[in-house]
Amino acid sequence: MTARLPPSPPAGPPPTYSITLQVNGQRHELQVEARTSLLDALREQLGLTGSKKGCDRGQCGACTVLCEGRRINACLSLAVMQDGCSITTIEGLGTPQSLHPLQAAFVAEDAFQCGYCTPGQICSAAALLQEAEAGCASAVTRRWPQGPQALDEAEIRERMSGNLCRCGAYPHIVRAVLRVCAQGSR
Ligand code: FES
Ligand code: FES
Numbered sequence: 001m002t003a004r005l006p007p008s009p010p011a012g013p014p015p016t017y018s019i020t021l022q023v024n025g026q027r028h029e030l031q032v033e034a035r036t037s038l039l040d041a042l043r044e045q046l047g048l049t050g051s052k053k054g055c056d057r058g059q060c061g062a063c064t065v066l067c068e069g070r071r072i073n074a075c076l077s078l079a080v081m082q083d084g085c086s087i088t089t090i091e092g093l094g095t096p097q098s099l100h101p102l103q104a105a106f107v108a109e110d111a112f113q114c115g116y117c118t119p120g121q122i123c124s125a126a127a128l129l130q131e132a133e134a135g136c137a138s139a140v141t142r143r144w145p146q147g148p149q150a151l152d153e154a155e156i157r158e159r160m161s162g163n164l165c166r167c168g169a170y171p172h173i174v175r176a177v178l179r180v181c182a183q184g185s186r
Contacts, residue, residue: 019083023048024092032079039063039074042089050090050119054164061163064120064127065089071127073162090119093126101183102126105176113167121163125177128159151181 016031023046030045039056042048042065054062056075063074066088094100102122105111112118132149140158141149149155156177157170165173 017080019080021079021082022086024088030079034078034080036079037075038065038077038079038082038087041079042074042087048089048091051123052116052119054116059164060117060120061124062117062120064123064163066123066127069127069130071124088123090123093122100126101180102176105179106173109172109176109179111169111172111176113169117163117165117167121160121165121173124160124163125173125180128156128177129180131159151177153178
């Protein structure tokens with residue numbers, strides 16, 4: 001004779017957690033599930049759809065945002081991990097009336113085609129410029145920089161290698177970043 005197990009209780013909704021995010025200078029209080037990615041919180045709860053979902057697994061860079069000034073893949077980060085943090089998305093870098101120098105350079109250099117990867121490319125480039133200014137080396141840096149790191153095409157290609165572009169706008173993207181370097185407007 002087999003023992004009968006009692007029926008399992010119906011599954012309730014998953015628990016949610018209260019978090020606070022400072023996004024583009026504005027404070028937001030959110031209720032999120034533990035599994036909610038930062039990307040989904042930004043896009044679906046805050047309506048900031050500039051950050052794109054490409055692969056949703058950390059391989060394309062379309063979701064790149066700045067967290068406390070450093071670039072991260074928002075699809076790989078849980079929203080609860082960023083409680084209390086300051087996030088900058090493409091919407092916070094510039095406005096149509098007052099473009100960020102990188103946004104203006106991307107337009108000037110025709111550095112996008114479909115534009116899907118562009119917000120992530122620009123956020124990544126913004127952090128890249130700060131990293132070079134702070135003297136961070138990359139995999140192709142020959143000598144450890146003593147102070148701000150000069151950026152040439154090889155440095156830019158290496159430092160932007162986490163951001164893929166299915167349209168293949170890479171030469172134009174590199175030129176756009178070089179243009180901002182030449183202007184000295186980091
Ligand atoms: S969507 Fe995040 S890396 Fe591709
Ligand atoms: S411009 Fe189309 S994916 Fe990059």
